[in-house]
Amino acid sequence: MEIIQVVGIGLLSTVLILVLKEQKPMFAFLLTTAAGILIFLFLIGKIGTILGTLERVAESSGMEMIYIKTVFKIIGISYIAEFGAQIVRDAGQESIASKIELAGKVLIMVLAVPIISIIIETVMKLLPT
Amino acid sequence: MNWLGDWLRELILVVLLAAFVEMLLPSKSMERYARLVLSLLVLLTLLSPIVSMLKGDATGALSLAMDQQEQDGGVLTGAGKGAGSLEKILADGRMLAAGVQEQSLKFAAEEVAGQMRDQIAGSTGLQGAKVTVKLGMASASGSPGDGAVPVISSVTVALPAASPAAGAGSGSSPAAGTAAGPASEPIVITPVEPVQVSLGADQEEDAAAATAASSSETPDSSRPAAGKGADQEDVESVIRLLEQNWNLSREVIQVQRSGAGAEKL
Secondary structure: OHHHHHHHHHHHHHHHHHHHHHHOHHHHHHHHHHHHHHHHHHHHHHHHHHHHHHHHHHHHOOOOHHHHHHHHHHHHHHHHHHHHHHHHHHOOOHHHHHHHHHHHHHHHHHHHHHHHHHHHHHHHHHOOO | OHHHHHHHHHHHHHHHHHHHHHHHOOOHHHHHHHHHHHHHHHHHHHHHHHHHHHOOOHHHHHHHHHHHHHHOOOOOOOHHHHHHHHHHHHHHHHHHHHHHHHHHHHHHHHHHHHHHHHHHHHHHOOOOOEEEEEEEEEEOOOOOOOOEEEEEEEEEEEEOOOOHHHHHHOOOOOOOOOOOOOOOOOOOOOOOOOOOOOOOOOHHHHHHHHHHHHHHHHHHHOOOOOOHHHHHHHHHHHHHHHHHHHOOOHHHEEEEEOOOOEEEO
16 A cells, blocks of 8 residues: 555654754755655656556547647646645745746646647637638 | 547547546646646647638647747756757758858859850850869958858869861861871771671681771871870960959869860969
């Protein structure tokens, strides 16, 4: 049961961090980051399984690969941005964390630009001039 | 009705995918933005028959735009790829410019060669000279910041072989009537000997025929070199003309009689 492992790592690191925080706040932060990366690496295999399944289903049903590529990019950007923002937030830099999230949002919107342009072009062609 | 089934299937799949991916997203803050893109994808799938009717291939255009985005740097990795693509674009540009330059140089060389041929024909009366001009790029002297300028790197003039027939045709030619030296041998074609086929005949007859054929050619090749001086005069005049008219140095001009070796000066 992996969930027990994940919760165990989380509890253990929390206790250690609480102890360390009194003596060495710097090491507490490093431990926080390390625990976060560990849990993320634990989950990345599972995420890979899910995405692989999605890809296989889409491929076998003849769905356009460009759609699935776009969706995967959205997932990747949001995970990476969220992860970085959480670490920075743990270190107490709330403003930098929000900037990282902003960057993630902007990059997701950039992915929307080609889709929007195609839709708008189609609508403009539909409209009588 | 086949397209309708395809379209419906694709639509259902995209909606399912969008719902699934929304669950997969890590936080609430990203959710609104991701949902926007996903709903746009659903909308595009809905509209795809209309898009393909009006615009052609919708997914093709989308993948083209996505590839363009990737080449401009990509949303996930960023700078490294962008720098590479910039270098690639610059290299492509240089290659294109070089190709265009080469083409224009070739065209200019042909033009210059035509003019030189006309001048040679006009002033020395030598008709049918074959002029080959090679243009090269040299950096402009005096202004190092300036780009390269085209210069004539070599001129090769192949003068026609002066045969008695050609001499009679163009009376003004200095080479008219001169006997050809060893350097400009007129082509003599001996008439084909009557072929005699005798099966099982002796070999001596064939051998005799062969020696007769070869002996008929020998007098031509052992002709005295009488027109050598006139040839030299022609060559000199052509070189002088090109030097004066085109402001060339002697080293780049190369004049040769056709059928003979180059007369490098």
